[in-house]
Amino acid sequence: DTQLTQSPSFLSASVGDRVTITCRASQGIGSYLAWYQQQPGKAPNLLIYATSTLQSGVPSRFSGSGSGTDFTLTISSLQPEDFATYYCQQLNSYPITFGGGTKVEIK
Amino acid sequence: EAHLAESGGDLVQPGGSLRLSCVVSGFTFSDHFMDWVRQAPGKGLEWVARSKNKAFSYTTEYAASVKGRFTISRDESRNSLYLQMNSLRTEDTAVYYCVRVACTGRDCRVFDIWGQGTSVTVSS
Numbered sequence: 401d402t403q404l405t406q407s408p409s410f411l412s413a414s415v416g417d418r419v420t421i422t423c424r425a426s427q428g429i430g431s432y433l434a435w436y437q438q439q440p441g442k443a444p445n446l447l448i449y450a451t452s453t454l455q456s457g458v459p460s461r462f463s464g465s466g467s468g469t470d471f472t473l474t475i476s477s478l479q480p481e482d483f484a485t486y487y488c489q490q491l492n493s494y495p496i497t498f499g500g501g502t503k504v505e506i507k
Numbered sequence: 508e509a510h511l512a513e514s515g516g517d518l519v520q521p522g523g524s525l526r527l528s529c530v531v532s533g534f535t536f537s538d539h540f541m542d543w544v545r546q547a548p549g550k551g552l553e554w555v556a557r558s559k560n561k562a563f564s565y566t567t568e569y570a571a572s573v574k575g576r577f578t579i580s581r582d583e584s585r586n587s588l589y590l591q592m593n594s595l596r597t598e599d600t601a602v603y604y605c606v607r608v609a610c611t612g613r614d615c616r617v618f619d620i621w622g623q624g625t626s627v628t629v630s631s
Contacts, residue, residue, distance in 0.1 A: 432616055434617070436552075436618075443604055444618075446619050446621075449617045449619075450617075487551065491616040494568050495554055495571065496554040498551055498553065499551070500551050501552075
């Protein structure tokens with residue numbers, strides 16, 4: 401199985417901050433990585449797929465990059481609605497796996 | 508607009524069975540892979556099962572943790588996806604999400620639409 405390690409697991413930041421979350425895969429996954437945002441009590445919401453493609457309707461302050469085993473999600477200027485938990489996901493091989501999550505809280 | 512609505516979650520004893528349903532609308536069901544993803548209380552996301560689309564003959568895939576106990580199926584006439592869960596264990600306690608997987612040709616790797624989830628509790 402491909403393990404995904406997200407870091408940090410917890411992040412405290414202020415509105416307007418630039419935030420970067422990393423996701424490292426235990427083996428190469430090409431560009432088959434996605435990012436989700438989950439608000440408490442809600443279903444996950446797709447932000448980015450295929451490493452860097454922004455899902456329709458997602459603000460442009462979100463961006464993704466990387467390849468192979470190392471990937472990043474960047475929020476260029478954190479907004480109040482961005483305080484949530486973020487998950488990466490690999491879709492290169494079965495079983496499909498998710499990272500452990502990064503909780504972004506208000507400083 | 509695409510929409511997924513799960514139902515069937517309940518409290519069940521260990522060793523028991525439960526069937527989850529997901530009714531879809533707003534898109535052509537047979538064109539899409541459909542998955543189940545679960546989330547245990549306070550934990551992360553875990554992929555559970557997949558039903559591929561008509562082009563792939565509706566073949567299925569499972570996570571090792573549920574293989575042999577859970578069965579994913581679909582009824583195209585009812586626009587419904589199902590998850591039959593047998594031999595339930597306490598560690599199956601979770602919110603179960605139905606997810607649409609978007610395809611570009613035969614490449615299906617975008618979990619673009621999620622249902623609101625249905626809660627399963629396995630406890631004596």
